[in-house]
Amino acid sequence: MTHALARELVARGHDVALFAGPGSDPDLPVELLDLPAFEPSAAAMADVNAPTRHWMAEHHAYLALMLALAEGRDRRFDVVHNNSLHHLPVAMAPSLSVPVVTTLHTPPLPWLESAIALAPETSSFVAVSRATARAWSHVAEAAAVHNGVDVSTWCPGPGGGPAVWTGRVVPEKAPHEAIDACRLAGVPLVVAGPLPDRAYFEEQIAPRLGAGATYAGHLDHAALARLLGQASVAVTTPAWDEPYGLVAAEAMACGTPVAAYSRGALPEIVAPGTGVLARPGDVADLARAVAEARACDRAVVRRHAELHCSLTRMVDHYERIYAGLVGGDLAA
Incomplete structure (x- = not known):
């Protein structure tokens, strides 16, 4: 920032x-x-x-x-x-x-x-x-x-690809719950981000990989923007009250709707028509949100980011x- x-x-x-x-x-x-x-x-x-x-x-x-x-x-x-x-x-x-x-x-x-x-x-x-x-x-x-976010850097993409989870791979961001929810929804998921907590990755993420869940590594902004632009939905799973939630804004700037736990500032960022919120910590409800968010109009999502997240x-x-x-x- x-x-x-x-x-x-x-x-x-x-x-x-x-x-x-x-x-x-x-x-x-x-x-x-x-x-x-x-x-x-x-x-x-x-x-x-x-x-x-x-x-x-x-x-x-x-x-x-x-x-x-x-x-x-x-x-x-x-x-x-x-x-x-x-x-x-x-x-x-x-x-x-x-x-x-x-x-x-x-x-x-x-x-x-x-x-x-x-x-x-x-x-x-x-x-x-x-x-x-x-x-x-x-x-x-x-x-x-x-x-x-710089909406000229985080550009709209075609969508239609797998779901994407981005961020630091740490317990308080709970990407393991994103994997479980997407598997429950029948939607493949790509996880991308740094691994500051290697033990958490080995215990909670690595065993869940395969069968529609992959880890793409720690990507630079250009590669991450391409990945988000190709995604059908971005999944955000905070296990704490996120002060803002930059990954949601980055995804919406790429035209990608968001499925997220309704915690912290995310209800301020993810407006109706740009994504779907789920009950915090409820993996089944998040699976529902993943399925519903994929139907959002990507042009509407991008326009919201231009007006409110730029x-x-x-x-x-x-x-x-x-x-x-x-x-x-x-x-x-």
């Missing part, structure tokens, strides 16, 4: 600087802010309560950034947009001379709740869905701006938020 937002803002003529970790896209057309290195001493790390080196590196990087912004070393910026899950950009927002807007991408996290409690009026908050805004409502009031729509919203924070039209 941050990558797409930064790229689109630059395309609209804005001056964008990005603070991001190693491995970020070097071809992103933005100014990259330095990520300061830090190596704690052996004596410090010998403390019984010492955090991991990764935690310390992240903490040091955010602390250095916020101190630099607070000291006004670079006064070009009109607004700081925080997409991190770290507490320091929120806790240190009062020290900045420019407004800070934080997008809430997850359910409530204790360290972010603490930061908001100490600096409740110094940041503006946006949630990636109304469901996520409600989840944070006990500590912060947040506007809802759905994430957007990157253009998302950035329009954020531009209005930025302009409101700086008290008028935001200069490019």
